[in-house]
Amino acid sequence: MMKSSLIVVVVIIIALAGASILVFRSSNGTGSENIPPPGENENVDGFRVFNMTAKQFEFIPSTITVDRGDNVRLQVTSADVAHGIAIAAFGIDETLPPGQKVTVEFFAENAGTFPFECSIYCGSGHSGMTGQIVVQ
Ligand SMILES: [Cu+2]
Numbered sequence: 754m755m756k757s758s759l760i761v762v763v764v765i766i767i768a769l770a771g772a773s774i775l776v777f778r779s780s781n782g783t784g785s786e787n788i789p790p791p792g793e794n795e796n797v798d799g800f801r802v803f804n805m806t807a808k809q810f811e812f813i814p815s816t817i818t819v820d821r822g823d824n825v826r827l828q829v830t831s832a833d834v835a836h837g838i839a840i841a842a843f844g845i846d847e848t849l850p851p852g853q854k855v856t857v858e859f860f861a862e863n864a865g866t867f868p869f870e871c872s873i874y875c876g877s878g879h880s881g882m883t884g885q886i887v888v889q
Pocket residue numbers: 836837871872873874875876879880882
């Protein structure tokens with residue numbers, strides 16, 4: 754009697770371990786499910802962190818508003834084809850391979866509105882794929 758209940762317990766433990774491995778794998782997949790939701794995250798390492806999605810033919814969000822003196826980190830992920838993000842005022846021009854999170858950082862030294870744009874031709878709406886950094 755004792756022996757059979759011990760076996761039941763062992764079987765349950767093995768089943769739970771197997772289930773948790775499956776959960777871990779499914780949360781660790783690749784592709785669009787890995788793209789974080791657009792918007793601002795909490796401050797990390799003294800940076801204001803924004804997740805941004807690039808897709809034909811827009812950046813989401815397309816306006817990033819920060820305060821003068823902020824260190825800004827954009828974590829940009831393309832949801833479809835290769836794009837680029839060029840922010841001339843901050844000397845930034847990075848390629849955005851599909852599905853890959855690319856981090857760009859800059860210091861918002863001066864107030865103003867600073868445009869950015871897709872820097873890799875991505876189709877018919879490429880020239881309208883723009884946004885702006887607003888430094889208050
Ligand atoms: Cu483009």
